[in-house]
Amino acid sequence: MMEENEAPQLTEDEKKLFEDLMPEDLDEILDTGVNRRHFLKLLTLTGGGLLAYQAAAAEQVLTRPLSLPPEALPPSTLENAVDLSLRINGTSQKLTVDSRMTLLDTLRERLGLTGSKKGCDHGQCGACTVLVDGRRVLSCLTLAASCEGQSVKTIEGIAQGNTLHPMQQAFLKHDGFQCGFCTPGQICSAVAVLDEAQKGEASYVTGPVRLKAGAKPSPVRLSEEEIRERMSGNLCRCGAYPNIVAAIREVQSGKPVEQTWNFVG
Amino acid sequence: MATTHYIGQPTSRVDGRAKVTGQAKYAAEFNAPGLLHGVVVSSAIAKGKITHLDANEALQLEGVLQVFSHQNRPDLAWLDLSYKDMTAPGGSPFRPFYDEKILFNQQPVALVVAETFELARYAATLVRVQYESEEPTTSLEANLDDLYTPVSFKLGYQKPKSRGDFKAAFDQATTRIESEYYHGAEHHNPMEMHASTVFYEENGSLTIYDKTQGVLNSQHYVSMVFGLSKKNVRVLSPFVGGAFGSGLRPQYQLFMAVLAALELKRSVKVVLTRQQMFSFGHRPVTMQQVAIGATFDGKLEAIRHAAYSETSTFEDYVENIVNWSGMMYSCPNVEQEYKLVQLDMYTPLDMRSPGAATGVHALECAMDELAYKLNIDPLELRLRNYAEEEPSEEKPFSSKALRECYQQGAERFGWANRNPEPRSTKDGTALIGWGMATGMWDAMQMPTRATATLTSDGKLTVGSATADIGTGTYTIMTQIAAEMLGLPLENVTAQLGDSSLPLAFVEGGSATAASVGTAVTYVCEKIQKKLLKLAQAANNSPFAKAKLKDVTFSEGYLRLRSDATVAVSLTELMQQNSINTLEEKATALPKLLKQSKYARNTHSAVFVEVRVDEALGSILVTRVVSAIAAGRILNPKTARSQILGGVVWGISMALEEDTFMDHTYGRFMNHNLAEYHVAVNADIRDIDVIFVEEQDTIASPIGVKGVGEIGLVGVSAAVANAIFHATGKRVRDLPITLDKLL
DSSP, X not given: OOGGGSOOOOOXXXXXXXXXXXXXXXXXXXXXOOOHHHHHHXXXXXXXXXXXXXXXXXXXXXXXXXXXXXXXXXXXXXXXXXXXXXXXXXXEEEEEEOTTOBHHHIIIIISOXXXXXXXXXXXXSOTTEEEETTEEEEGGGSBGGGXXXXXEEOGGGTSBTTBXXXXXXXXXXXXXXXXXXXXXXXXXXXXXXXXXXXXXXXXXXXXXXXXXXXXXXXXXXXXXXXXXXXXXXXXXXXXXXXXXXXXXXXXXXXXXXXOXXXXXX | OOOOSXXXXXXXXXXXXXXXXXXXXXXXOOOOTTOEEEEEEEOSOSSEEEEEEEOHHHHTSTTEEEXXXXXXXXXXXOSHHHHOOTTOOEEOOOOTTSSSEEOSTTOEEXXXXXXXXXXXXXXXXXXXXXXXXXXXXXXXXXXXXXXXXXXXXXXXXXXOOOBXXXXXXXXXXXXXXXXXXXXXXXXXXOSSOOEEEEEEOTTSOEEEEEOOSOHHHHHHHHHHHHTOOGGGEEEEOSOOOOXXXXXXXXXXXXXXXXXXXXXXXXXXXXXXXXXXXXXXOOBOOEEEEEEEXXXXXXXXXXXXXXXXXXXXXXXXXOOOSSTHHHHSBOOSEEEEEEEEEEOSSOOOOOOSSTTHHHHHHHHHHHHHHHHHHHTXXXXXXXXXXXXXXXXXXXXXXXXXXXXXXXXXXXXXXXXXXXXXXXXXXXXXXXXXEEEEEEEEEEOOOOOEEEEEEEETTSOEEEXXXXXXXXXXXXXXXXXXXXXXXXXXXXXXXXXXXXXXXXXXXXXOTTOHHHXXXXXXXXXXXXXXXXXXXXXXXXXXXXXXXXXXXXXXXXXXXXXXXXXXXXXXXXXXXXXXXXXXXXXXXXXXXXXXXXXXXXXXXXXXXXXXXXXXXXXXXXXXXXXXXXXXXXXXXXXHHHHHHHHXXXXXXXXXXXXXXXBOEETTTTEESOOSTTTSOXXXXXXXXXXEEEXXXXXXXXXXXXXXXXXXXXXTTTHHHHHHHHHHHHHSOOOOEESOOGGXXX
């Protein structure tokens, strides 16, 4: 009933990786999923350099959220426990949460979806941005209990399987990040910005917005100024802003945006 | 490395896919059944002592395991030396939970450990602490009577060095300026809050995921303070969500998570709050005086640069603030002074371009003031005083393409079209201003070790215990290794952020690419030699007489340089010799004797356009051209990002960042991201980066000089100078907020 604890389905690539690296544990893994012991063993086998891996399969396995058995959380430690059902990245989830638990902590601590980041826990930085019913929200200011019946999309659900979302591709191409910590929030925000502009939602810098009675707003053309304004709720301390703007422009226009650096001498 | 399939190419980050899919895991993102959560309780006073700490109410909650404080701390190391991390300044490092004394506001006084984060956070509010408070001393300006000259040792710190006779030369100079500059405190505020997750293993050993710029530094600290063998302490940091200096020293969340894990024999995670991110080090408040005397045609005759800054009551934090005034320009008489005041605050902490960010700001603003007094173009004034050799040590530069930076930057920016008259350019209600400045930083190479393992399927792994704090270390290690052995990028894996890997220094000071890059180059060279030997062992080998310089490695083949068709595939070579893996280790030491004959620095010329609303005083930096001379650029895509980041930091420093101290309570008031302003997307416009490459194998054997800091140095001065050009108003206090223009 708690889908978060089901054994993960291994892809063929992943199965092969485990066969190669840890044949003696394969049966157990197929049976009960990847546990912490397997994870640490994998780390040891790969020398701990987790994630520099270019091999997609290894990357996925090494970074797969560790499943937590339900008994890990004694119910008595939950204050006014709330039963909750919602969809996360297309999958229905039923879980019991502390009434004080934010959506962000639910994703990170209970569901192993650590892609959404905690940068301030006060709605001041945007690192925790996720899409709830298609709109961007700050998951650190959203109580999990308020998400009953809603559909949540996180950075882990943006790509289509192994195919990256065009926004992810563009961030990669334009180096729209350095440390990567604000990136999931930036990308979720950017995806939402395109949708908001398409629906004609105005920003602070949008021109005249007065409509005739009954008229529908027309889509907003996303100038660089519009992008900067609409993305200003997502801080990037590494200062990748020019690259973030370039990435969003490229996805929005469908035309390649050139990088500008110059070598002289 | 004659061929450049990968080095110098704009390769996208090899860890980029993990970052854009949310799969990259940072220190607080490792989990296990039964992981406990720790929440820190911070002191409400800045000076005094705890008279009573009552945790009973918190402990009565089911699921709260323990509340740690000075009252129940176990015996730990007692020598100061045990608490000194590799980057500690002189003095006695702060010891969490040592006793009842309070040395700074927000000092951690208790750690609440519970089964869930929600519970720990709530329980932390139930810990009752009573204090006996003393009046704190936290103002630099009000305590200049207590200035003293520090005798501190700290990695990279150099004592200021005067030369000639400043006073006599200054008195004789035909043109003189004297100015004072002030800048407020700044905090690093990486996006990731400091966190440590400590796994308590079955055998009692610890596996620690820590937010750090140096896993070996954290490992060293934990093993010394808690008396553990390094064998039993493994520290990992595969991804670091920014640091900018905040991760140079092990911060107190590491101490607390380890303490709790050892005492409870459970795995524990401690994450600081954003408020607590303002509790362990900052770029110190500094007051500077600069006096320059020059001839009527702009030749510098005398420079005096004094800096007065702050430190804690327990450590002497020092940085190179005034030193740059002796190094940047040719000038015979230089006087330097650097003094500190001890205040009731935490020890300041190196923050991106420490010392230079503020020291070069003052010097470069003063140069602009001098240019106006002399009626000489600011760029021309700098060219007239160009230091062909480093003047303070009287040594040649290993390389210095600053002249080309000036020229290329000015050309791209259109500097020649500048009307020098302040307030001369308007666009509607906006005043437009153009300013420029020079930047300078050190080029350093630190001793570093690396390993390489080549397997018979043609896969190569290289590793070193360094860090990638967003700088691109994974990527350049991969590029260098792929280049050296002629393998596709996807066949190369770079490992870092693991204390079980070979020695590397903390990532800092812009030294990583030169240091780790050289170690990776050397270790791959060793693999090359082994492969060549294997090729030579075959009967009638066409490589029999070949030396390493006679062969190349490309597309997975070892080839004769003279005839590329004579080739053997690396995988076949290993399989034929029944070798599954080739493993090598290498140590890259800087060639100190050779290096000591040269000054080794990076340089930059930065040009800035600002737009100031005359009625409102609001300032926007509309255009920046940053021309960088930093040796060889390994990857223009990631290097450009470093420079962009530095420029954004410079704009943010010039216009926004300021942590305000409430001197009554000795507490930083705006300790959150809503009130501590950093540049947001809307604050940043066009930034143009130019790399003027230099050939320099003295700074490092691979020609790399480092780009982490140089992008920031000088930017705030160029912004301030542009604001003067726009408005005619010389603002000498940072940040330049609109109220200062009205």
